[in-house]
Amino acid sequence: MSIAVPSRRIAGRCLFCQPLQIRPRIQHQQQRTAASNPGNGDDEPRQSNPVLDAYKIKHGVEPSKPAPQQMPKAGDLSASSIFEDDRRMQSQRQELTPSEEDVPETSKVQIGGVDRDAENMANVLDPDPNARERWERKKVIQMVRKGGRLNAQQMIKRTEREHLVRSHNMKTSVKKLGMLARQISGKTLEDAITQMRFSKKRVAQEVLKQLQYARDEAVVMRGMGLGAVEAKEGAHILNDATPAATNVPTTSVLAPTFTEEQKSGPVQIQLKDGKRHLVTDASKIYIDQAWVGRGPFGKLPDYRARGRVYIMRTPWTSLSVLLKEEKTRVRLHEEREEKRRKKILDNVWTHLPDRPVQWQRQWYAF
Incomplete structure (x- = not known):
């Protein structure tokens, strides 16, 4: 199909045949003026602030000093150190201020080498x-x-000693730790320590x-296991269980049930399970009860195939031990x-x- 138009007219109207006009870019230059108010062309003086002027005259034009950074507090020691x-x-002596020195001595109480306020202690220990x-x-x-009179x-409680100790949470299950708890229950403390020393279980250590x-704590806090030492050295240590500390008369009621001849020599008793047991020292420590307690569960990733990750629940378990002396087993045997x-x-x-x-008659009725 053809158009009846001269070719010179078509060539003149073609936009691709005309040259393009290129305009050069002029770089923008920022201008600054010395006017007092750049936003406004009028150089009118600003209104004075008498309060600000008085503050500048009094304190000067120095910039305000930043607040001093608080020094970090030194680390604390463990409570058992x-x-x-x-x-x-x-x-406390270094941090003692003059205001604390003015406190009357009547309101200060020294406990464990530390000065404490009696009023503050009363609010906590005796609220009502x-x-x-x-x-x-x-x-x-x-x-x-x-x-x-005292009941049984x-x-x-006044004549026999006992001590309860609960351990921290161990990374093991209740079933595994329960086996060791049943193994040491009923044994003397030395025998239980020997059993755990040569045990192949990982948690036995x-x-x-x-x-x-627990042995050291029972000796220090309760005075348990010191019968042989006191008999040898003739020492008398007052504690919560001695008659002198509890103001209980030393009568035949408080005396041990075994005789004087049996005190010096060994005593053979029968345990609750029927086994025979020889008691050579009435103050010897044994494990009366041992039980386990379930603790919190931890989380451990279990990486599987195809990018799958499962979360495993790791158990934590604690061990509780009740320590008593052999004189308790002697009393239970006699009961x-x-x-x-x-x-x-x-019967x-x-x-x-x-x-x-x-x-008396020949017949039964009178």
């Missing part, structure tokens, strides 16, 4: 004095009514450390023997009393 008490006393006085009054009335449980710690003897004697048939028969 042997240097903790001395360090705390030194820090009226309730405490009512409770003390009730207990005094009960003691007067009973005539100072109170007598046992942690149990060994806890038993050694069982007395109960068994009483049960046998109550024995006894003859009729030997006395004359009154109103």
